[in-house]
Amino acid sequence: MKRQKMTIEFDDNNSNKSNNNLFDLLSEEIVFAILDLLNTNPLDRKSFSLVCKSVYNLESKHRKTLKPLRQEHLPRILNRYPHISHLDLSLCPRINDNSLTVISNACKDSLRSIDLSRSRFFSYNGLMSLALNCKNLVDVDLSNATELRDAAAAAVAEAKNLERLWLGRCKLITDMGIGCIAVGCKKLRLISLKWCLGVTDLGVDLIAVKCKEIRSLDLSYLPITNKCLPSILKLQYLEDLAMEGCFGIDDDSLTALKHGCKSLKRLDMSSCQNISYVGLSSLISGAGGLEQLTLAYGCPVTPALANSLKNLSALQSVKLDGCMVTSAGLKALGNCLISLRELSLSKCLGVTDEGLSSLVTKHRELRKLDITCCRKITDASIAHISSSCGNLTSLRMESCTLVSREAFVLIGQRCQFLEELDLTDNEIDDEGLKSISRCSKLSSLKLGICLNISDEGLAYIGMHCSKLTELDLYRSAEITDAGILAIASGCHDLEMINMSYCRDITDSSLISLSKCARLNTFESRGCPLITSLGIAAIAVGCKQLTKLDIKKCHNIDDNGMLPLAHFSQNLRQITLSYSSVTDVGLLSLASISCLQNMTVLHLKGLTPSGLAAALLACGGLTKVKLHVAFKSLLPHPLFEHLEARGCVFEWRDKQFQAELDPKCWKLQLEDMIP
């Protein structure tokens, strides 16, 4: 729609060439207001900027954020947009020191935020020029920069105004580098050191001593002990503390602490094997304002643990994923805590109807409940949940296999505010779906491996849940075109659909889905009836498509790829394994400049030279999954060259697999579960 309007304007402009440009009459403010609203499709802004010179200039002036694809274009882009404050380089796999120097010289003081979390090949020098030239830099994301060393950290320390710094997985940075940052970046409010295995107590302690403004501290998986805790707990403004997987901290050291941290609001102590409720209660003593507590994969949930949480009057969210749970513990949680809004018991062993029912009846204000894989619960629990927690907005209950199909009717009747519902691998049937369709706010519905549902149930969803953005029908084998048609005609906002292994799906489903203009993720693995025609329809209709999975759609060939290459300029990830695409199709995909991720296994028509040409032509590739046979068929320097360009190869050595019957697959899964 927008595009067409724009085209008309464009034509008008051409016809009035001799006259004064009408767009000059628009004030800057109006153009800016228009630009503010153009944020659904990234291409819209670009089209808009091509209307005329003045609009082009205004658009250049207006743009504050930029997400470039390749580092080669950086000098030109940055020249065009002088007021960039946020630079997201997560689509550029390759950013070298020269690029960083170019950025720092072009953006200067306007740059406030830069994301280098997905980029490699930069080092100390580039960061130094960035830190010295861009004085107003506030956010720097260096996550995954596994090659960076202390010298680079010392360069970062030159950015004196830095407030947020992510260093996750910077494994080579040691205390020395962190020490430099602690001394240099006094204004730090957030620092994430997750997986920085070289950082010990000394570095963390220095951060806590020097950076008094810290609000958020992520120390997950650091080899730290209790030595750094006293100074951390003295941080006056600390709100968010994550210590996931800190095995060096134990109960004894925590009980030795005299006072907890008063300002703490969110605490993550997941996977801390050596901490029980004893140490925990010592740590959170005095933290009366604690709102969120995550104890996933930690100590068993017993009455003692619940008792230690008794004084936390502000506690709203408790996550106990993967913990051993006793019914008494859950009961005590119900009695001790005031009123929870969010509770996660995902994959907890020992959750029974008795425990869960007594818990949910005490917390009637619960908004989010996660009982994924609580395999022992039955209809009784669901009855209690639905009667007590009428305000529930999110319910995740994947694989609660003992819950009968009648129970889902209750959910639909009583929890009408649900926005997110995960019913993967459950016994729900069409009656259940009909009931659930009353949840008019539903935006995410997962019905994977629900073998009892059919088009009839799905039609109810399509009719009533107009806000649906996400629908998962993975291996719900009874679904056919009729169901999809109902969804496509009712849910115009659909962004993601997965209908893998719904073997009866044909092109007509895809043609109907092409009306969903916002669709960005489309997965239809193992739908043998889909042909290139359907893909062409999706390509033309869904311009925002970023992820496409058509593995094992044997009838899709090069004719499907050509429209994709032309229309799906936002496509970033494609899985083509077992399809009938050949060299020509793959090469045509190379014209999609965004394309980063490609899985091409078992393509019969693909020759080594065709693959080589496609790989070379696809300049933005970051990850390619290939069959190991190609490794020897293609020259080694080719791969070296592509790797230098920032592409990672994953070699697979799987045999060509015949398709399993979906029902037999489900039975197999059930056998595996003890």
Place this chain on the structure above:
Amino acid sequence: MMDHMDTLCQETWAKSSSSGNELAKNIPTKKPSFTNYNLDSHQHQQKWEDTSIFGIRTDTPFQEFNPQSETQSLLPSNPNDHIKIVDRKNSQINETLQINKIPDWDPRAMLNNLSFLEQKIHQLQDLVHLIVGRRSQVPGQPEELVTQQQQLITADLTSIIGQLITTSGSLLPSVKHTLSATTPPLGQLGGILFPSGTGMNSRLQRQHSSGTKVSDQSNQMDVTGNYGTEQNYSIEEHEMKEEDDADEGENLPPGSYEILQLEKEEILAPHAHFCTICGKGFKRDANLRMHMRGHGDEYKTPAALAKPNKEASSEPVLIKRYSCPFAGCRRSKDHKKFQALKTILCVKNHYKRTHCDKSYTCSRCNTKKFSVIADLKTHEKHCGKDRWLCSCGTTFSRKDKLFGHIALFQGHTPAIPRDETKGLSSGPSDKGEENDVSNKVGSTNYSFGSSDATGSGAQNIMDVKVGVDDPASYFSPLNFDTCNFGGFHEYP
């Protein structure tokens, strides 16, 4: 009386570091004592508080004092003149200072001060009379009572003397109150003792001598003080432990040891023991003795093989001390502040460290040089291993110490070793490589340009887009067209 005077003297020295010149005036003396006041007395004063030096070097010859006693006799004995004398001395020290101060001189104030002084001197006189009286009256008093009284009296004495000093100090036209007010009495203090000593008995005579020694010792002490600073310098310079300085505090009486001096060649010779028959050299005497066995049966006797020192130990041996052959060295016996070296090893190490080139360079850091190989080995043990460096230049052998240091001080930051930054700065340059990319890509463009064309021409817009998506413009960064907005994307 003698004991009393002793304590008196010592206390006054210790407490006020000086004593009243008027004290001398009061005590009927033939020889006024401020004659001692000379340039040296300035130096005395600096070290005066350190009473521990008394008694050191009791064997110092008296001769050194003689010149001073000569000057003493030459100086005028009139106590009233003392200010002038001081003045004169000051003028000798610093003429300009005096010139500056002359206009400030107020005769009226001077008179007031003088009368005050007179009063105080009378008080002092009475006090001393009292002491003398006590002595004569109660000879049989218990020791404790006597000492108590002495302490009381000396306390009074000190306060009066203190007042005297300040007043007399203000009389001086010199600005340097601290200097002028305290130095003259100091010099005279030695002098006080002379008269009192001469008048009494032979024991006092000793007192006299010790008094002279005070000045003499302070001379000596000054010297050692200089040594101290010298030593500090040398430590800073060499940054190593000077083994040969370990005997600094040793105080052997002169003549109680013999001084040996090896020649430079001997010191630097790799071997110290040589076979008298074949001339082969050995580092150790024991090795030489083992070697000698080969030269005949006479060397195989237990006596010949035994450690030679053992036999000699029966008779008292003069302790051996060593001198450095380097002229002007403080370890040389010709140096007037000579400090002997204890052993031959000390001599060797001293000579190599101080007077030889540092020929051994550390192979790790390539900066540190040593002349003694043992020093190099000691250094190499620590060099490069866990050197934790702060931006202020301080190094630490332990990381936690460095971090404690950084936590303590503002603005200090860990210093990253230079080799790490070097390694990174020479990172892979990709200029050539990138050109390579575009070249290769350029060659592949043709192959799929044709297949591309089939689907074009759908809409007006598409025409534009095809132009935009022209692969040639995509993959050659040099040929970047303004219409080409495929280069970036934003996801709001």
